[in-house]
Amino acid sequence: MSGLDGAKKLITSMIEDKVITGRKMDQVAIILFGTEDTKNHLTEDGQYEHICEFSDISQPTLDLLREFKAVKTSTDVQADLLDALIVSLDMITTYCKKLKYIKRIILFTDGESDVNKEDVETIQEQFISQEITLTIVGVGFEGLESNVKQEGISKRKAENHKFLSEFVAGASGTLLTLQEALDESNAFRVKKVKPTTTYRGTLDLGDPIQHPDTAINIPVHMYPRTKEAKPPGAKKWSVLAESAAMEPSTSQGAVSRTHEVTLSRTYKLKPTEDEAGDINGIADLEGEQDIAQEDLEKAYSYGRTLVPIRKVDEEVLKLRTHKGLSILGFVKSDTLPRDYFIGETSVVCPNPNDFKSGRALSAFARSLDETGRYALVRYCRVEDAPPKLGVLIPYFEPDLDLLEYVELPFSEDIRRHTFSSLDKVVTTSGKVLTEHKLLPTNDMLDMMDEYIDGMDLDKAVTDDDGLNKLSGPCRDAVEYLKSEDAFNPGILRIHQAIKARALDPSVPIPPVDERLASQMKPLPNLLVANKDLIDRMKKTWEVKKVPSKSKGDGKRAYGAMASGVNHTGPGVDLESLLHRPAEGGVKREGENDDVDMDVRKLLGNKVTKVSTVDPVADFMAMVENRDEDLVTPAVEQMCRVITELVTVSFGDAFYDKALSCLVALRETCALENESDAFNAFLPELRATCVSQQGGRRSDFWDRVMEKRITLISADEAVDSSVSLAEAERFLQGEEAPSASSAPIEQDEDIVDTDDLLQNLE
Numbered sequence: 001m002s003g004l005d006g007a008k009k010l011i012t013s014m015i016e017d018k019v020i021t022g023r024k025m026d027q028v029a030i031i032l033f034g035t036e037d038t039k040n041h042l043t044e045d046g047q048y049e050h051i052c053e054f055s056d057i058s059q060p061t062l063d064l065l066r067e068f069k070a071v072k073t074s075t076d077v078q079a080d081l082l083d084a085l086i087v088s089l090d091m092i093t094t095y096c097k098k099l100k101y102i103k104r105i106i107l108f109t110d111g112e113s114d115v116n117k118e119d120v121e122t123i124q125e126q127f128i129s130q131e132i133t134l135t136i137v138g139v140g141f142e143g144l145e146s147n148v149k150q151e152g153i154s155k156r157k158a159e160n161h162k163f164l165s166e167f168v169a170g171a172s173g174t175l176l177t178l179q180e181a182l183d184e185s186n187a188f189r190v191k192k193v194k195p196t197t198t199y200r201g202t203l204d205l206g207d208p209i210q211h212p213d214t215a216i217n218i219p220v221h222m223y224p225r226t227k228e229a230k231p232p233g234a235k236k237w238s239v240l241a242e243s244a245a246m247e248p249s250t251s252q253g254a255v256s257r258t259h260e261v262t263l264s265r266t267y268k269l270k271p272t273e274d275e276a277g278d279i280n281g282i283a284d285l286e287g288e289q290d291i292a293q294e295d296l297e298k299a300y301s302y303g304r305t306l307v308p309i310r311k312v313d314e315e316v317l318k319l320r321t322h323k324g325l326s327i328l329g330f331v332k333s334d335t336l337p338r339d340y341f342i343g344e345t346s347v348v349c350p351n352p353n354d355f356k357s358g359r360a361l362s363a364f365a366r367s368l369d370e371t372g373r374y375a376l377v378r379y380c381r382v383e384d385a386p387p388k389l390g391v392l393i394p395y396f397e398p399d400l401d402l403l404e405y406v407e408l409p410f411s412e413d414i415r416r417h418t419f420s421s422l423d424k425v426v427t428t429s430g431k432v433l434t435e436h437k438l439l440p441t442n443d444m445l446d447m448m449d450e451y452i453d454g455m456d457l458d459k460a461v462t463d464d465d466g467l468n469k470l471s472g473p474c475r476d477a478v479e480y481l482k483s484e485d486a487f488n489p490g491i492l493r494i495h496q497a498i499k500a501r502a503l504d505p506s507v508p509i510p511p512v513d514e515r516l517a518s519q520m521k522p523l524p525n526l527l528v529a530n531k532d533l534i535d536r537m538k539k540t541w542e543v544k545k546v547p548s549k550s551k552g553d554g555k556r557a558y559g560a561m562a563s564g565v566n567h568t569g570p571g572v573d574l575e576s577l578l579h580r581p582a583e584g585g586v587k588r589e590g591e592n593d594d595v596d597m598d599v600r601k602l603l604g605n606k607v608t609k610v611s612t613v614d615p616v617a618d619f620m621a622m623v624e625n626r627d628e629d630l631v632t633p634a635v636e637q638m639c640r641v642i643t644e645l646v647t648v649s650f651g652d653a654f655y656d657k658a659l660s661c662l663v664a665l666r667e668t669c670a671l672e673n674e675s676d677a678f679n680a681f682l683p684e685l686r687a688t689c690v691s692q693q694g695g696r697r698s699d700f701w702d703r704v705m706e707k708r709i710t711l712i713s714a715d716e717a718v719d720s721s722v723s724l725a726e727a728e729r730f731l732q733g734e735e736a737p738s739a740s741s742a743p744i745e746q747d748e749d750i751v752d753t754d755d756l757l758q759n760l761e
Contacts, residue, residue, distance in 0.1 A: 004073040004110065004139060005073060006139065006178050006182065007108040007137065007139055007178060008068075008071070008073060009182075010108075010137070010178070010181055010182055010185055011030070011068070011108070012065060012068065012069065013185050013186075014106075014185060015028060015060045015064065015065055015068070016065065016499045016502075017189075018060045019060050019061065019062060019065065019502075020232065020495055020498060020499065021191060023059075024059055026059060026060065027057045027058060027059060027095075028055070028057070028058070028059075028060045028064075029053070029054075029055055029056055029057040029058070029088075029091060030054040030055045030064075030068060031051065031052070031053055031054060031084060031087060031088055031091070032051070032052045032054050032071070033050060033051045033052075033079040033080075033081065033083070033084035034050055034077050034078060034079045034113065035050055035051070035052040035077060035079075036050070036077055037050075037052060038050055038051060038052065039051075039052045039053055040052065040053045040087050041053065041087075041090070041091070042086070042087055042090060047083075048083045048086070048087060049079065049083075050077050050078070050079035051079055051083060051084050051087055053087070053091070054067075054068070054071070055067075057091060057092070057095045062502055062503075065502070065503060066503060069503060078112075078113040078114065079113060080113065080114065080115055080116050081107060081109050081113065081115060082115055082116060082117075082120070082123065083116075084107065085105065085107060085123060085134075086123065088105050088107075089105070089123070089126050089127070089130070089132065092105070092130070092132060093130060102133075103130065103131065103132040103133065104132065104133040104134075104135070105127075105132055105133070105134050105135070106135045106136075106137065107134070107135070107136045107137070108137045108139065109136065109137075109138065109139065109160075109164075110138070110139040110140055110157070111138055111139075111140070111141065111156070111157040111160035111161055111164070112154065112156060112157055112160075113160075114156070115160060115163060117163065120167065120170075121170070123171070124167065124170040124171040127171040127172065127173065128171065128172060133172075133173065134168060134171050134172075134173030134174070135173060135174045135175075135176065136164055136167075136168055136173065136174070136175050136176070137176050137177070137178055137181045138161060138164065138175065138176070138177055138178065139178045140153075140157065140178070141157075141161055141175075141177045141178070142177045142178075142179060144157075144158060144161045188487045188492065188515070190487075191229070195223050196223070196224075197221045197222060197223055198222050198223065198224060198346060198381060199220075199221070199222035199325065199346075199379075199381055200220075200221055200222075201219075201220065201323060201324055201325060202217040202218060202219055202220065202324065202325070203217070203218040203220045203325050203327070203348070203361070203364075203377075204216070204217055204324060204325065204326045204327065205217075205218075205327045216360075218350070218357050218360045218361050218364070219350065219351035219354050219357040220325065220348050220349065220350060220351065220357065220361065221348075221349055221350075221351060221352070222325075222346045222347070222348050222349075222405060223346060223347050223349070224344060224345075224346050225344075225345045225346055225347045225404065226344050226345045227344050228344065229488060229491060230491075231490060231491045231494045232494060232495070232498065235260075235261075236260075236261035236263075237259050237261070238258075238259050238260070238261050265293075266290060267290070267291040267292075267293060267296060268288040268289060268290055268291060269288060269289040269290075269291050270288055271288065271289075297309065297310055297311065298311075298314070318384065319384075319386070319387075320384055321380045321383070321384055321385060321386070321387050322380060322383060323380050323381065323382050323383050323385070324378075324379075324380055325348075325377055325378075325379050325380075325405075326377060326378045327375050327376070327377050327392075328376045328377060328378055329375075329376045330368075330371075330373045330374065330375055330376065331373060331374050331376055331391070332372060332373055332374075333372050333373060333374050333393075334372070336374060336391065340408050340409060340414075341391075341406045341407075341408070342406075342407050342408065342409055342413070343406070343407035344407075345404055345405070345406050346404070346405040347395070347402055347403070347404055347405070348361075348392065348402065348403040348404070348405050349361070349402050349403075350362075361401065361402075361403065362401035364403075365394040365395070365396070365401045365402065365403055366394070366401060368392070368393075368394045368403075369394040369396070374391045374392060374393055375391065375392040375403075376389070376390075376391055376408075377389075377390050377391065377392055377405070378390075379405070379407075388407055389407070389408045389409070389410060390405050390406060390407045390408055391405070391406055391408055392404070392405055393405075393406065418671045418672070422439075423439065424439070425438055425439060426667075430663060430707070443540065444540060444541070447533065447536065447537050447540065448537075450533060451530060451533055451534070451537065454526065454529060454530040454533060455522070455526050455530060457479060457480045457481055457523075458479050459477035459478065459479065460477065460479070460480040460523055460525070460526060461477060461478060461479075461480040461523070462477060462478070480523065481519060486519060487516065487519075489512070489516040489517075489519070489520060492513070492516060493512060493516070496509075496510060496513070497509050497510075606625070606627075607621035607622055607625075608622065608630065608633075609637060610622065610634060610637040610638050610640075610641050611641075612641055612644060612645060615638065615641045615645075615657070615661050616660055616661055616664045619634050619637075619638045619661070619664060619665070619668070620664070620668075622634035622637075623668055623672065631668075631672045631674065632674065632677075634668075635665065635668070635669060635672075635674050635677050635678070636677070638661060638664075638665045639665070639677070639681045641661060642658050642661050642662055642665065642685065643685065643688060645657055645658035645661065646658050646685070646688065646689065646697055646700050647688065647697065649697075649700075652699065652700070655699075655700050655703060658700065659700075659703055659704070659707065662685075662704065662709055663707070663709065665678060665681075666678055666709060666712065669712060669717075670712050670716050670717040670720075671717075673717065673718075673719040674719075675712040675716075675717040675719050675720035675722075676719065676720070676721070678711075678712055679711045679712055679720065679722055682709075682710075682711060682730075683730075683735070685701075685704075686701055686704075689701040689704075705731065708731060710727045710728070710730050710731045711726065711727040711730050712727070713726070713727040
């Protein structure tokens with residue numbers, strides 16, 4: 001690629017950035033000098049020759065890019081670059097007049113043409129007085145800054161380089177080489193956004209309506225500080241119109257079609273199955289009736305029923321709010337969980353035209369900082385907008401005291417998930433284990449601490465090249481991948497594809513930029529430095545590659561595996577699937593130790609019932625179901641199963657199973673806000689064991705007392721209304737306090753005979 005072709009590529013890239021942003025105030029003009037013809041508004045009497053105004057000052061378009069791409073560079077015709085600067089200056093001055101614009105001229109030259117150096121000072125003064133920024137990009141100027149004679153550099157180019165260096169210094173401009181300009185153009189940039197207020201009003205401390213004399217009102221403005229950047233939106237494109245445009249027209253009255261697509265929507269009233277005809281067993285719905293959009297109302301789901309709400313009712317039921325930013329109270333900064341910060345961050349600053357508001361906001365921010373507190377606020381952006389709960393955090397910059405607004409969740413927005421403990425294991429009997437195969441050892445914890453320190457990005461790269469090649473620490477190491485240096489690969493990738501296809505729809509999409517690909521991977525120097533540690537961690541944790549799941553692992557492979565047919569691997573018999581040892585309980589030699597399958601998974605059945613075969617597993621499967629909420633049905637069914645196991649047990653055959661079910665039920669009810677259900681069931685179970693059937697099951701209740709299984713107190717679950725003292729008295733045999741929930745209904749015929757017979761085998 002020649003130097004002039006590189007300059008052409010750079011100009012194309014600069015215009016592409018302006019086309020894709022689409023700002024109306026971005027105006028561009030292209031002036032070519034060194035052309036065979038002359039076409040500019042200053043040409044007369046043989047002056048300003050070989051200078052062509054390729055485009056007027058206007059918003060750049062894709063057509064301009066395509067026309068400029070077709071321009072062929074030539075070195076046969078020479079033109080004075082100062083004449084080209086004069087034409088550019090006059091064009092900008094005439095267009096902008098006295099209006100406030102950011103004006104800039106970028107000149108590309110190879111420095112091989114003669115330059116008339118008359119009136120140089122006048123041109124420099126024009127750049128300064130008109131506040132026009134000048135940048136000159138020299139093609140082939142690399143190495144000329146050293147003032148050492150370069151091989152292959154003409155005397156004229158060297159002289160022009162010296163002249164241009166002095167010229168840009170007098171015009172407060174910049175002289176760059178083509179490579180420096182290309183590096184600057186290829187650098188990732190963030191789209192500049194004009195600050196726009198999202199709220200203009202007052203920060204209220206107190207009620208300005210009820211107590212205007214004591215309330216404090218600080219005029220403030222709010223600006224977005226962090227806001228998610230969106231990729232460019234896409235519109236519908238008609239492929240049919242595209243193919244029709246390529247075909248020759250066959251009729252004189254053919255209508256030219258555009259690629260734009262309009263959306264139309266129709267609403268139809270669907271008839272009932274009784275009203276619709278029936279043709280060959282298929283409902284005929286041709287009797288659908290068109291409905292106008294203004295005849296539609298909203299209907300909300302209430303269970304399986306739709307409840308219509310008229311527009312008039314919606315206006316009456318709408319929550320009426322007033323615009324404002326009101327302080328509700330104050331919270332300690334260390335008591336607010338970091339995961340409660342949701343949404344985007346805004347900065348609250350004083351009214352720029354009110355000095356008193358700036359002083360008041362500064363005092364308020366410093367008071368929050370000194371006391372270590374945040375302000376809890378209610379925020380309504382406009383009238384009748386849904387109120388938001390937020391917090392104001394003091395934020396300081398040099399000579400600037402501000403507040404940051406962060407939205408907080410309401411109770412409905414919080415997801416109260418329950419996770420297993422990472423530092424202990426609790427058995428079904430309630431025993432706490434501190435040493436277990438699922439718990440990390442001290443050596444594992446030490447290695448993980450060392451790994452985190454070794455992969456720390458705080459001082460991971462050098463400050464000059466951005467990527468430290470050394471495996472050890474560097475003297476000038478700086479932080480890697482700061483937020484302001486980490487760019488969204490998805491957005492930049494879309495921009496890259498649009499630019500490529502805009503000029504030539506047939507070109508392939510270019511590969512991902514290496515700079516984007518590298519920021520999505522760990523730093524190579526950190527991986528090298530921690531290789532030995534990673535190997536030790538793999539060995540300690542016994543990390544193994546999990547084989548990919550084959551297509552035959554689903555429920556359709558069940559029959560083949562049970563019969564020993566080799567579709568997905570070695571044959572598996574039904575005994576192995578059921579985890580039952582063959583031949584009198586002795587494991588056969590050569591059995592596959594890695595077989596760990598669940599028949600229910602093979603069959604693809606979802607657990608919706610707690611059986612008496614493995615009630616704890618069924619119960620936990622229903623509780624952990626993520627597709628639908630089965631916690632309450634699982635609790636009710638588990639209560640019934642426990643009663644079944646106790647009442648039909650032959651002697652104490654089922655007592656251990658019933659006891660483990662009771663422990664699992666209590667733990668789950670405490671975690672899943674089902675404490676009232678458990679507290680209502682336990683007294684009924686005691687009555688069943690002690691009072692009913694002549695007290696034949698009192699021996700089971702003695703086991704319950706030995707395990708100290710009692711009511712769930714308020715200290716264990718927030719939804720419980722039973723105190724710790726009441727739970728302790730229940731263990732002593734006193735009556736339980738009345739529970740708020742209704743007792744679990746017991747069916748008369750609740751015994752699953754098949755399940756119980758399997759247990760008796």
